[in-house]
Amino acid sequence: MLYLHDVWVNWFEGEENGYSVCHFHEWRKSDGIELLDQVPLLYITEDLYDYIENDMHDLPEDMLDNIYKRAYMRKGQERNGLDFAAVVTDGNDIIVFDTIGYQIPVRKSRLIPRQEQLVFDMVSTTKPESFNFKGRNVEKEYHMLSMEPSLVHGLTRRERQLKQILMIALDQLRTANNPEELRYWLTEWDPKKYPFIRYMDEETVWHELYEGVKKGWSRSHEDLCNKMIKGQPFLEKMWEVEQTPEQNTSKQN
Secondary structure, three states, X not given: OEEEEEEEEEOEEOOOOHHHOOOHHHOOOOOOEEEEEEEEEEEEOHHHHHHHHXXXXXXXXXXXXXXXXXXXXXXXXXXXXXOOEEEEEOOOOEEEEEOOOOOOOOEEEOOOHHHHHHHHHHHOXXXXXXXXXXXXXXXXXXXXXXXXXXXXXXXXXXHHHHHHHHHHHHHHHHHHOOHHHHHHHHHHHOHHHHHHHOOOOHHHHHHHHHHHHOOOOOHHHHHHHHHHOOOOHHHHHHHHHOOOOOOOOOOOO
């Protein structure tokens, strides 16, 4: 079995979409970077890799058996074993996962560039394994709180986070489904539609609002988000964190 040593990881927990597991250039000083003393490296098929990177479902049992208690985390002088953790690659992309004792990839991380290159070099003469993976039982579904990759493509970490906050606020608005509230926020988003909005039913208003904001990110998106979360402490706190995000100052490469 192949192993990597002294692996720096920046865990993103509970992320079912790979675009939310930030690459090294988006790591922040405030992130909790940890060191894996040793971790197995698996070269796997593209289907299995996509399943791990972009889902939160049970991993193949034979793969879990293969990596059981073969990874170790180091904190100071302590070296602690991890039940199921590994670096996986399909030859194009790389991700690290830790199940924290379960059978799903609860925590995920990227690697620093130098270790990414090492991974590609190490698997260059081997063949990918499928571990009896048969594919997803059902096709992955995206929704407002789990956006399609195309809706966040090209956005920075800050922009993705703010867009997620906006989607949470929109989801709350949709759940309440108050016609006057819907009309108010559509007017805020697109004042030019004001003469027509009062004649729209709530379904039409919602469609116009969601279709208008779901693509891209702009100053108008940010302004709308800021206004919608007023008076919601949890969302306001998330917003504040993204107003002065720390830049990546690590010297690792």
